[in-house]
Amino acid sequence: MADSKKIAVIGAGLMGSGIGQVALMGGHSVVMVDIKQEFVDKGVAGIREGIKKLEEKGKLGEGVSADDVMARCSESVDVAEAVKDCDFAIEAVVERMDIKKQVCKNVMDNGPDHIIFASNTSTMSITEIGKDSGAPDRVCGMHFFNPVPLMRLIEVIRGEDTSDDTFEKSMAVAETFPCLRGDRYIAPVLKDRPGFIVNRLNAPVQIYLSWCFDKTAEQDLDWAQLDADAGGKMPMPPCMLTDFVGIDTMHHVMDYYKETLSPDFEQGQVINDLYKKGDLGQKTGKGFYDWSKGRDAIKAKIKNAEAAGIFDLETTFAILLNEGCRILEEGIASGYKIIDDANMAGMNAPGPFGWGKKNSEKAVSILNEVAEQTGKDYLRPIDLLKSGGFKKMRK
Ligand SMILES: NC(=O)c1ccc[n+]([C@@H]2O[C@H](COP(=O)([O-])OP(=O)(O)OC[C@H]3O[C@@H](n4cnc5c(N)ncnc54)[C@H](O)[C@@H]3O)[C@@H](O)[C@H]2O)c1
Numbered sequence: 001m002a003d004s005k006k007i008a009v010i011g012a013g014l015m016g017s018g019i020g021q022v023a024l025m026g027g028h029s030v031v032m033v034d035i036k037q038e039f040v041d042k043g044v045a046g047i048r049e050g051i052k053k054l055e056e057k058g059k060l061g062e063g064v065s066a067d068d069v070m071a072r073c074s075e076s077v078d079v080a081e082a083v084k085d086c087d088f089a090i091e092a093v094v095e096r097m098d099i100k101k102q103v104c105k106n107v108m109d110n111g112p113d114h115i116i117f118a119s120n121t122s123t124m125s126i127t128e129i130g131k132d133s134g135a136p137d138r139v140c141g142m143h144f145f146n147p148v149p150l151m152r153l154i155e156v157i158r159g160e161d162t163s164d165d166t167f168e169k170s171m172a173v174a175e176t177f178p179c180l181r182g183d184r185y186i187a188p189v190l191k192d193r194p195g196f197i198v199n200r201l202n203a204p205v206q207i208y209l210s211w212c213f214d215k216t217a218e219q220d221l222d223w224a225q226l227d228a229d230a231g232g233k234m235p236m237p238p239c240m241l242t243d244f245v246g247i248d249t250m251h252h253v254m255d256y257y258k259e260t261l262s263p264d265f266e267q268g269q270v271i272n273d274l275y276k277k278g279d280l281g282q283k284t285g286k287g288f289y290d291w292s293k294g295r296d297a298i299k300a301k302i303k304n305a306e307a308a309g310i311f312d313l314e315t316t317f318a319i320l321l322n323e324g325c326r327i328l329e330e331g332i333a334s335g336y337k338i339i340d341d342a343n344m345a346g347m348n349a350p351g352p353f354g355w356g357k358k359n360s361e362k363a364v365s366i367l368n369e370v371a372e373q374t375g376k377d378y379l380r381p382i383d384l385l386k387s388g389g390f391k392k393m394r395k
Pocket residue numbers: 010011012013014015016033034035036039079091092093094095096099103120121122123143144145146
């Protein structure tokens with residue numbers, strides 16, 4: 001394959017349009033595909049807007065206009081036709097296994113013999129998506145973060161049947177997608193496991209947060225008091241962050257990990273109640289907080305609140321460290337530097353290993369204590385953490 005490829009982006013929604021934009025910025029030809037022309041139009045309009053902004057800021061390069069870039073972008077409502085001369089297809093269709101499998105097979109049936117299919121799924125098995133496609137060796141995961149042009153991380157995931165050649169080429173293609181905020185970071189994900197690296201690393205913190213919410217309700221304290229426990233050290237403390245992400249999102253994510261990792265991801269009472277009431281956070285105007293007076297009013301409330309003494313920031317580091325060790329133990333990442341770098345690139349937050357290298361014994365006692373308190377064995381320290389063996393697994 002030559003450096004510049006023809007890439008089909010299938011699904012021109014929120015993620016697809018971002019992926020299309022960075023692929024064009026990387027110098028590739030792109031065909032944007034969706035099921036209806038109006039969806040394609042909307043996606044392409046979003047891309048054009050993004051590219052125009054770069055033109056205005058003089059960021060497209062010497063003598064390059066937005067029109068020059070957009071001339072490499074075509075449209076289609078027919079996957080089979082669109083992929084005929086493509087080297088690469090990236091799907092960002094709805095999160096449904098049957099649809100993803102169908103799109104994957106359609107690409108493999110109609111694309112050239114060398115076409116690679118990459119799925120942007122957040123929660124589905126890459127192996128399963130590719131299994132019945134006729135060419136599972138040419139299927140991998142390529143997990144972007146929203147907004148794609150601004151978030152530095154792309155995780156490239158190896159399914160059970162992904163060939164070395166597919167994995168290497170996919171890593172190389174991902175490297176060509178520019179990022180507008182710092183250098184792109186491509187994390188190789190060596191095993192097709194739930195949450196891949198970054199979402200998996202952060203997943204069990206939700207078990208702890210959910211318990212903190214219930215404790216706060218039991219003691220009849222104000223949510224701002226729980227958030228005051230973070231002592232202003234988090235960009236957004238627990239309740240505010242959960243409102244921002246969406247109570248429904250947290251609920252669904254916990255359901256997913258409950259099924260795929262452990263029953264200990266069962267949601268607590270508070271999350272279940274808010275979810276049932278439809279108080280989903282910022283998006284509905286109400287969750288833990290009333291968002292009608294804006295973020296600053298909430299921040300002021302937290303600043304003036306007396307701490308509850310329930311949430312402990314160091315406990316979240318210990319939980320992240322333990323999950324990072326699980327990621328190493330399961331062979332999902334080859335070393336902890338990748339996990340730390342990926343978390344910084346995908347979450348704008350440092351990973352746990354910098355802290356963990358110096359505090360592993362402390363982490364073990366914190367984790368034993370929190371497992372006792374919460375009754376959640378998933379939070380117990382695993383052997384790789386207890387032995388300190390993870391410290392030798394940097395790369
Ligand atoms: N939104 C996020 O933050 C995020 C982050 C990482 C990964 N993802 C994953 O990206 C994928 C897309 O998410 P989104 O938020 O962009 O969704 P979206 O709903 O904005 O876009 C999905 C698009 O796919 C189209 N589509 C559906 N079936 C199709 C088919 N058979 N062929 C072609 N197009 C089809 C829809 O018409 C829609 O335009 C999902 O798998 C999601 O899990 C989302």
